[in-house]
Amino acid sequence: MFAWSLRRKPGRKVGFLLLVVLSFLVLRRYLRRESVSCDREGTRRLDWRTLIPLWLRHRQLGLTAGVQNFMLEDSTFWIFGGSIHYFRVPREYWRDRLLKMKACGLNTLTTYVPWNLHEPERGKFDFSGNLDLEAFVLMAAEIGLWVILRPGPYICSEIDLGGLPSWLLQDSGMQLRTTYKGFTEAVDLYFDHLMSRVVPLQYKHGGPIIAVQVENEYGSYNKDPAYMPYIKKALEDRGIVELLLTSDNKDGLSKGMIPGVLATINLQSHAELQSLTTLLQSVKRMQPTLVMEYWTGWFDSWGGPHNILDSSEVLQTVSAIVDAGASINLYMFHGGTNFGFINGAMHFNEYKSDVTSYDYDAVLTEAGDYTAKYSKLRDFFGSVLGTPLPPPPDLLPKMSYEPMKPSFYLSLWDALQYLEPITSEKPINMESMPVNDGNGQSFGYILYETTITSPGILRGLVRDRGQVFLDTVSIGFMDYKTTQIIVPLIQGYTMLRILVENRGRVNYGDNIDDQRKGVIGNLYLDDSPLKKFRIYSLDLKKSLFSRFAIDKWTSVPEVPVFPAFFLGALLVGSAPFDTFLRLEGWEKGVVFINGKNLGRYWNIGPQKTLYLPGAWLQKGINQVIIFEEMVSGPMIQSTDIPHLGRNQYIH
Numbered sequence: 001m002f003a004w005s006l007r008r009k010p011g012r013k014v015g016f017l018l019l020v021v022l023s024f025l026v027l028r029r030y031l032r033r034e035s036v037s038c039d040r041e042g043t044r045r046l047d048w049r050t051l052i053p054l055w056l057r058h059r060q061l062g063l064t065a066g067v068q069n070f071m072l073e074d075s076t077f078w079i080f081g082g083s084i085h086y087f088r089v090p091r092e093y094w095r096d097r098l099l100k101m102k103a104c105g106l107n108t109l110t111t112y113v114p115w116n117l118h119e120p121e122r123g124k125f126d127f128s129g130n131l132d133l134e135a136f137v138l139m140a141a142e143i144g145l146w147v148i149l150r151p152g153p154y155i156c157s158e159i160d161l162g163g164l165p166s167w168l169l170q171d172s173g174m175q176l177r178t179t180y181k182g183f184t185e186a187v188d189l190y191f192d193h194l195m196s197r198v199v200p201l202q203y204k205h206g207g208p209i210i211a212v213q214v215e216n217e218y219g220s221y222n223k224d225p226a227y228m229p230y231i232k233k234a235l236e237d238r239g240i241v242e243l244l245l246t247s248d249n250k251d252g253l254s255k256g257m258i259p260g261v262l263a264t265i266n267l268q269s270h271a272e273l274q275s276l277t278t279l280l281q282s283v284k285r286m287q288p289t290l291v292m293e294y295w296t297g298w299f300d301s302w303g304g305p306h307n308i309l310d311s312s313e314v315l316q317t318v319s320a321i322v323d324a325g326a327s328i329n330l331y332m333f334h335g336g337t338n339f340g341f342i343n344g345a346m347h348f349n350e351y352k353s354d355v356t357s358y359d360y361d362a363v364l365t366e367a368g369d370y371t372a373k374y375s376k377l378r379d380f381f382g383s384v385l386g387t388p389l390p391p392p393p394d395l396l397p398k399m400s401y402e403p404m405k406p407s408f409y410l411s412l413w414d415a416l417q418y419l420e421p422i423t424s425e426k427p428i429n430m431e432s433m434p435v436n437d438g439n440g441q442s443f444g445y446i447l448y449e450t451t452i453t454s455p456g457i458l459r460g461l462v463r464d465r466g467q468v469f470l471d472t473v474s475i476g477f478m479d480y481k482t483t484q485i486i487v488p489l490i491q492g493y494t495m496l497r498i499l500v501e502n503r504g505r506v507n508y509g510d511n512i513d514d515q516r517k518g519v520i521g522n523l524y525l526d527d528s529p530l531k532k533f534r535i536y537s538l539d540l541k542k543s544l545f546s547r548f549a550i551d552k553w554t555s556v557p558e559v560p561v562f563p564a565f566f567l568g569a570l571l572v573g574s575a576p577f578d579t580f581l582r583l584e585g586w587e588k589g590v591v592f593i594n595g596k597n598l599g600r601y602w603n604i605g606p607q608k609t610l611y612l613p614g615a616w617l618q619k620g621i622n623q624v625i626i627f628e629e630m631v632s633g634p635m636i637q638s639t640d641i642p643h644l645g646r647n648q649y650i651h
Helices: 002-008 010-034 048-056 091-103 133-143 166-170 181-201 227-237 271-283 311-323 372-385 412-418
Strands: 063-065 070-072 075-077 080-084 108-112 146-150 209-213 243-248 262-267 290-295 306-308 327-334 345-347 351-353 408-411 422-424 445-452 456-463 465-470 473-478 484-487 494-501 518-525 533-538 564-572 579-582 588-593 596-602 609-612 620-628 637-639 647-649
Touching: 063 243, 080 091, 091 133, 091 327, 108 133, 108 327, 133 146, 133 181, 166 181, 181 209, 181 227, 227 243, 243 290, 262 271, 290 311, 311 327, 311 372, 408 412, 412 564, 445 518, 456 465, 456 473, 456 494, 465 484, 473 484, 494 518, 596 609
Parallel strands: 080 108, 080 327, 108 146, 146 209, 209 243, 243 262, 262 290, 290 327, 306 647
Antiparallel strands: 063 070, 070 075, 345 351, 408 564, 422 533, 445 494, 445 533, 456 484, 456 518, 465 473, 465 494, 564 620, 579 609, 579 637, 588 596, 588 620
C-alpha cells in the first residue's frame, strides 16, 4: 500500500524524501554534538559504523573500566586530566584557566568539593560566587572538558580540616571519617543538598561528569571498615550513577579498596608506577590503571623552603605513565591560592601550617602563567594525540602599582569597644563559642581576657599560636612547644590577654579529631586555674570591619601599639591588572583588599608576596586593610613578579 501510494502521488514521494533527508541531517548534527564515541584524546566525534547503536543507547553506558582500557560508550577512552580547584581561583579567571588546560591537550577536569566552605553553618549552604560549583562544571563542559568530581566529604587538599566543617568538633565525642552517628547524620544532610546539584550534571543526564570519587585516600586512615561502604551507598542512594572510584597513595592502597569501586593510585615518581600497578592487579581483577594524582610539585609550609619539581622529571614521569597504557590526572594542573584562612596544616613530629600560596609548582603558576612544564607537556600530549591543539590563550598582564602608605590606624585594644565579648567562667575553644547562630568560630583569631593580681607561671594548651599580653604589653608566645610562660612582677589588678591564632587545622593524618583551636581546657597561673574570662571572636569577616566607623580611625602614630589595623588606598589609574603585594618590614598578619581576604603573610617565609588578582581591583581607589600582629613597615609595595621563596627540589 505504501509503495503504491508513492507511485500514484509523486508529490508525496518528494515530500517524504525531503523529510527523510532533513531527519537524517538533524540526527547527524545531534549526534555530532552529543555523541560520546571518543578517540584516544577524548575528542567527541561520530563513529558512523555504530550510528544506530549509539542512537539507540545514547548516553546509557557512560565511562566503564574494561579489562585494560577505559571505555566511554563503546570507544576506548584515555583520561588525560588536570586538577583545578574552583574555590582557589577567582571566578573571573575560571575560563582562562580551563582554556589553558584544554590547550595543553587535556580532556578531563578534576576538582574537589570543600564541605567546610559550602556549609559554613549547619544547614546553611553557599554555592554562590566563587563557590558556584555548577557554573564551574558547566563551563568546563562548554570548553570541551569532561569532569571527575571528588565530593568528599573529606578531601584533604591541604585545606583546613581536610574540608570538613569545624562545627562538627562541637561534639566532644566526634569521630570524623567514621560511621559515628554524629558524623554520618551531618554527611547525610550535606549530601542531600550537594547531590541534588550534582546529579543533573552527570554524563547519563547529559552533563560532563563521567566519574565520582568515593571519599579520599581512606586507606591511609582506615579507622572504620564500615565507613567507605557507607559513603558509596550514600552516593548511590542520592542518584550518583557514574563510575565510582577510590584514590590512595602507596601507604594506603591495599586498605583503601572497596568492592564495586575502581581503585586508582597517587604518586610522584614513575618508579612507583610498576609496584602500585602490580599491587592493584594482585588483589583485583585486570583493570585499567588511572594515576588519579600525579603530583607535579608540592605545597609549602611556613618557615620552610619553596618546593619545586624539575620540569624534565615531570615530563619523564608523565611519559612513562602514558607509555605504560595508564590514564593520568595532573595534581595540580593549576594550584591557585589559599585565600582567606582556608589553608590546612600537617602535624606529625611538629605542627606545620601551609602558606597562603597554593602555587604547588604546578603546570600553571598561582597567577595562571605558563611554565616550562606547560610547554613540555603541551608538546608531549600534542604528539600523543596527533592532532592540532587549540592555541594557548594570551597571558593576563601584570602590573607594578605605586607603593601604598597606610594613612589610618586602629589598635586592636581600641577596636574592642566596638565588639561584643562573650563572658565565661572558663576559657572556651573556638569551635564551642556561642557565635554564628550557635555554630562556633571557624577561622581567624580569638582573644581571651581575665584579671590577675600576682606574678607566676602561666600554663595551658594554646592552639595554634598565642601572643600573651599584660594590659597592652607583649610578654611572649605560647604554642605547641611553649606551654608555659613567666608572668613578671605586677602591682594591683592587671589585665592578662592572650590573642590566639588558628593557623590552620590539620588536613591529613590520624589526629584530625583533635583540631579544636584557641585555649584548650583551663589556663593556670602557677597551680590555680584562671576564671572569669571575656572572650572576643575575631574572625575578621566583613561584618567585623563594618563596626569600625571611619571616624574611629586615627592617623598612624610614630610608635603604633600592636596588634593593630592599618587602613590605606591602592590607586589604580587604568584598567586593573594582576599584581603581587610585598610587605617588607611587616612581620605577621593578614591583608584585605576591597573586603576580600588575600590571606596571611609572615616574614619567616618562604612566601614573600601575596597574589592580588586584578579582577578584585577597580579603577581608582581600592581599600586596603592590614591586620598586623607585631611590627609594621613603612609601606606596602606592589610588584609584577611573585617571590615564593628559596627553591628546594623535591626528592
